[in-house]
Amino acid sequence: MLKLLLPILFPSWRFFSSIGPSPRIHYAFLKHEDDHPESWNEFRPKPEKISFKQSMCNLFHNPTWNETLYINTCAERLFESYSEMREREIMRRLLNFISANKIAIKPDWKYVVYRISAIMREGQVVTQQVTFISKPGMISSIVDKDMV
Amino acid sequence: MNLESAVRISEMILAFAVAQQSLEHIRSLHPEKNVGVIRLLLALFLMAGFFPVFVEAGLLVIACWYLYRFQGPYNGGSDAMTILVLLCLFLSHVAPTRFWQEIALGYLAFQLSFSYFQSGYIKIINADWRSGHALQDVFNITAYPLSNSIRQWGQSLRLMFAMSWIVIVFELLFPLAILNYYALLVALIIAAIFHLANACLFGLNRFFWIWPSAYPIILWFQGRLIAS
Numbered sequence: 329m330l331k332l333l334l335p336i337l338f339p340s341w342r343f344f345s346s347i348g349p350s351p352r353i354h355y356a357f358l359k360h361e362d363d364h365p366e367s368w369n370e371f372r373p374k375p376e377k378i379s380f381k382q383s384m385c386n387l388f389h390n391p392t393w394n395e396t397l398y399i400n401t402c403a404e405r406l407f408e409s410y411s412e413m414r415e416r417e418i419m420r421r422l423l424n425f426i427s428a429n430k431i432a433i434k435p436d437w438k439y440v441v442y443r444i445s446a447i448m449r450e451g452q453v454v455t456q457q458v459t460f461i462s463k464p465g466m467i468s469s470i471v472d473k474d475m476v
Numbered sequence: 477m478n479l480e481s482a483v484r485i486s487e488m489i490l491a492f493a494v495a496q497q498s499l500e501h502i503r504s505l506h507p508e509k510n511v512g513v514i515r516l517l518l519a520l521f522l523m524a525g526f527f528p529v530f531v532e533a534g535l536l537v538i539a540c541w542y543l544y545r546f547q548g549p550y551n552g553g554s555d556a557m558t559i560l561v562l563l564c565l566f567l568s569h570v571a572p573t574r575f576w577q578e579i580a581l582g583y584l585a586f587q588l589s590f591s592y593f594q595s596g597y598i599k600i601i602n603a604d605w606r607s608g609h610a611l612q613d614v615f616n617i618t619a620y621p622l623s624n625s626i627r628q629w630g631q632s633l634r635l636m637f638a639m640s641w642i643v644i645v646f647e648l649l650f651p652l653a654i655l656n657y658y659a660l661l662v663a664l665i666i667a668a669i670f671h672l673a674n675a676c677l678f679g680l681n682r683f684f685w686i687w688p689s690a691y692p693i694i695l696w697f698q699g700r701l702i703a704s
């Protein structure tokens with residue numbers, strides 16, 4: 329606990345000291361646990377535009393975006409080293425996203441898997457590389473009611 | 477501004493910020509959802525000025541629980557500042573003498589000022605920030621821009637260069653504003669606009685509410701520093 333508290337009591341305010349690899353998360357559905365994903369979907373794609381009114385509302389209440397920032401933090405930690413807790417946190421929130429957004433799921437899709445790509449600039453070239461693929465998570469435990 | 481007024485105003489802004497964060501957690505998953513309800517109630521008590529020392533102690537316990545639950549801050553710097561403000565205000569209530577009360581609040585004023593200065597310093601020593609390329613990467617590469625149209629801003633290196641230098645100069649000069657009350661007022665207004673821009677461009681809305689909660693303390697600190 330002290331390890332978690334010390335950086336808060338004596339904080340370092342080095343915001344954006346260097347721009348490291350940035351995570352992008354995609355998910356795919358599987359019929360069987362050991363299947364290979366056929367197509368990947370972007371997790372929470374960005375809107376084209378945000379209206380002024382929406383921006384002002386977001387100032388007061390923006391739980392989805394702040395959760396996305398937390399998921400990105402988990403993904404960045406996974407760049408550094410494997411953590412079961414971070415992998416599980418992303419999966420829980422992905423399953424909740426699938427459930428809450430009423431994404432049409434075929435009856436034979438039993439599992440969901442996600443991958444994390446790292447986007448970075450090397451010189452003048454921007455590269456994207458898949459760095460992590462999660463263990464499959466069972467859809468049925470969360471989204472039975474949303475199956476189509 | 478005297479110390480008591482600064483603490484009270486700071487507590488009210490902090491209470492609003494904590495309530496705002498809690499409402500977002502209530503929309504999240506268990507168990508942080510349930511803890512968010514308790515946190516929201518405590519924030520309302522704090523806003524009303526109801527036994528602030530006990531309420532702040534309760535909020536600190538919850539803050540530690542969140543730190544453990546997420547193995548660090550849920551929302552980076554904004555969570556760090558929330559705990560820091562909370563802790564310094566709590567310590568100002570339990571401090572045995574006026575001297576220690578002023579030390580606790582002085583530490584918060586120092587951290588607020590340092591948050592801007594250090595942030596500016598790490599940018600100016602970085603060639604990519606000085607050229608505008610680092611901010612260009614923030615827009616082009618990171619996950620922060622709220623929409624694709626905001627991401628397009630990164631196409632203009634000239635704009636990124638200008639924005640980088642405005643931010644760097646402001647952040648580095650911020651501590652100097654403590655020398656004069658009106659200069660500090662202007663600096664705090666610019667700082668609030670800076671946080672508003674970050675909220676609108678990158679969705680960092682929690683920073684916009686929590687940083688100003690320490691502003692009354694730095695205004696008190698400025699008066700205390702000049703008086704001595």
